[in-house]
Amino acid sequence: MVITVRGLWTLIHGMGFGALYLLAGSGALVELWRRYAPGDMSPICVRDERFLRFCLTAMAILAWLAVLTGTYAIYPWYRAVPPAGTVELSGYPQRLLLSNPSTSGWHTIGMEWKEHVAWVVPISITMPAAVFSQYRRNLRNHPALRNAVLGFAMISLAAAGLAGFWGAMLNKNAPVAGGSSIRIMEGAR
Amino acid sequence: MTRDRDVADTAMPNGPGAAAVLSAGIGCFALAVLACIADKCLAAKTLMNLYKPTGPLSGVTTTAILIWLVCWGVLGYRWRRREVALARTCWIGFGLLLLSVLLSFPPVADLL
Numbered sequence: 462m463v464i465t466v467r468g469l470w471t472l473i474h475g476m477g478f479g480a481l482y483l484l485a486g487s488g489a490l491v492e493l494w495r496r497y498a499p500g501d502m503s504p505i506c507v508r509d510e511r512f513l514r515f516c517l518t519a520m521a522i523l524a525w526l527a528v529l530t531g532t533y534a535i536y537p538w539y540r541a542v543p544p545a546g547t548v549e550l551s552g553y554p555q556r557l558l559l560s561n562p563s564t565s566g567w568h569t570i571g572m573e574w575k576e577h578v579a580w581v582v583p584i585s586i587t588m589p590a591a592v593f594s595q596y597r598r599n600l601r602n603h604p605a606l607r608n609a610v611l612g613f614a615m616i617s618l619a620a621a622g623l624a625g626f627w628g629a630m631l632n633k634n635a636p637v638a639g640g641s642s643i644r645i646m647e648g649a650r
Numbered sequence: 651m652t653r654d655r656d657v658a659d660t661a662m663p664n665g666p667g668a669a670a671v672l673s674a675g676i677g678c679f680a681l682a683v684l685a686c687i688a689d690k691c692l693a694a695k696t697l698m699n700l701y702k703p704t705g706p707l708s709g710v711t712t713t714a715i716l717i718w719l720v721c722w723g724v725l726g727y728r729w730r731r732r733e734v735a736l737a738r739t740c741w742i743g744f745g746l747l748l749l750s751v752l753l754s755f756p757p758v759a760d761l762l
Contacts, residue, residue, distance in 0.1 A: 528711075532704055532707060532708070532711065533701070533703075533704060533708075536703075536704055536707065537703030537704055540703075540704075540705065569756065570756055570757070573756045574754060574755055574756055576707055577681065577682065577685045577707075577710075577754040578751060578754045578755075580681055580711050580714070581678045581681065581682075581747070581750055581751060581754065584674055584677045584678050584681070584714075584715070584718055585674055585678055585747055587674070588670045588671060588673075588674035591670055592667050592670050592671070595662070595666060595667070596662060596667060599661075599662050602661070603664050603667060603736060605664075605736040605737040605740045606664060606667040606668070606671070606736060606740065608740065609667075609671045609740035609743060609744060610671075612744050612747075613671070613674060613743075613744070613747060616747055616748070616751065619751075620751060
């Protein structure tokens with residue numbers, strides 16, 4: 462089993478930070494919806510508060526790590542410009558997609574949307590993490606604020622889902638690969 | 651543990667929360683607007699090219715983050731002990747967030 466350095470970074474970005482973000486997000490949304498509804502009179506213990514605070518903080522950290530690795534590590538490899546006269550474009554994913562009308566939409570719609578909508582995610586999840594850390598169970602006393610926290614977290618999760626979908630489809634059609642190879646383990650002979 | 655109880659038992663003003671919501675909406679909207687401008691205006695595209703390997707995306711995102719943090723800092727400071735019209739502020743913030751997602755969709759951005 463061999464993976465290239467660029468492939469490994471893509472894996473860390475998407476399957477590591479991205480997928481973990483979506484997992485943490487589903488837990489946080491359920492908890493926010495169930496436990497912090499304005500009419501709910503059941504007591505919220507310190508442990509419940511800590512769990513949600515941990516989930517939201519983890520989401521914010523994962524979102525920032527995902528966009529920073531995506532923008533500053535992987536995106537430059539994706540948009541690299543080949544030397545003039547290059548025919549083999551597999552090492553230049555953006556140019557490979559744009560070279561064929563049947564695949565160019567993956568860049569002009571997919572990547573163009575992904576690169577911007579993905580940046581909505583860290584901003585829109587840092588707010589719920591910060592507000593919850595400050596207000597905690599007091600959030601029940603501010604229904605509009607609780608709804609805003611829930612709404613931002615939902616849109617953030619949806620935007621991350623969109624970015625993840627386009628990332629997976631782009632990597633399927635024009636993988637970001639190259640660099641030195643890392644041998645993970647030997648296969649059976 | 652004591653701090654957990656203190657926070658939970660204190661009646662807190664809604665100003666700091668409203669500032670966080672509104673500034674997050676403004677930050678996301680700024681991101682989408684800057685992306686549109688950098689896409690359509692060559693001068694803006696060049697100006698936003700802070701880190702060449704990443705291109706204009708580096709400037710668009712860095713500027714939007716700065717706008718978001720400055721807004722948050724200013725509003726948070728001004729509203730730190732105030733009660734504000736929370737529902738209206740939250741709707742404005744949420745509306746800006748929705749608009750930013752819509753504007754980031756290339757076919758919509760191309761209409762502008």
